[in-house]
Amino acid sequence: MIKKLKMEELNRPSVEAFKEAEKTPIAFVLDDVRSALNVGSAFRTADAFGCAEVVLCGFTAQPPHREIMKTALGSTESVAWRHFSETQTALEALRTEGYILVAVEQADASIFLDQIDIDQQKGEKFALIFGNEVEGVSEIAMEMVDFVIEIPQFGTKHSLNISVSVGIVAWEFVKKLRC
């Protein structure tokens, strides 16, 4: 019989230990994301995967915020974040800091997520850009990115929910950069 682990058996770090720990070299960039629930979920995923930071752009909601708290469950305390009024300014700053800029979008020259070629040994860091629920990643961001990743999909709907897309794309990077 396989036994479930109790919270104390998971050996989760404290907020202080998390802040001092080495991070997975990825940042989530939320480009005019409308739903604060999606923002909170991105924080929770960033905490779980030990990500470097969350970058909130434009009208994307910022902590403290009631709906962010609902889905972040306290992870806005552990995960580093900052806000930029303009996505362009955010991406310029991230590029200066050495981030490779990656849009997650359905596009004509995208790389499917199962085909990405990244290697822990190269020491690269990645800013993963997720766009608005309806409009997707902004045109200004699309013009600046180094490449575009697309999650292969076979269904009737346009796309996956942003929270789910953040989790899937983050996992693929975490696996290659940290596991």
Added chain:
Amino acid sequence: MIKKLKMEELNRPSVEAFKEAEKTPIAFVLDDVRSALNVGSAFRTADAFGCAEVVLCGFTAQPPHREIMKTALGSTESVAWRHFSETQTALEALRTEGYILVAVEQADASIFLDQIDIDQQKGEKFALIFGNEVEGVSEIAMEMVDFVIEIPQFGTKHSLNISVSVGIVAWEFVKKLRC
């Protein structure tokens, strides 16, 4: 300049075409999931990844339901689903139908998601079991499963959101079984 694709350029199948198409051989089993928003999100992910079905157990909400609709965005029309009052009965039925039973849980003898060994060539199909938001996968289900998968995590919080976990685990199977 990389161009975003329009809805009509994505060549998404109609609901009728989806129903007739060959499916990714995975089912999502929701074992007493409290949030109907999580249920709707599981439907949307099942649609996107062309999954065989969604199996709702116990008090997990069923369509038609206002909160499921909010996050499913119509995917309850494309994705096959059924409900069982008891998770045990559901898992017995799925096993009889040839499904391998897999819990997604933090457990003492779990296999980390990056280590799973599955192969498209074997023609296997998998029932992926996700548990209640607080209690996790039920003990009765844990006793019945063939193996347990755990998503590696490095954060301060207990776990990822269910919707996000469904997406991440489904993606890993979709990649190995379909991409």
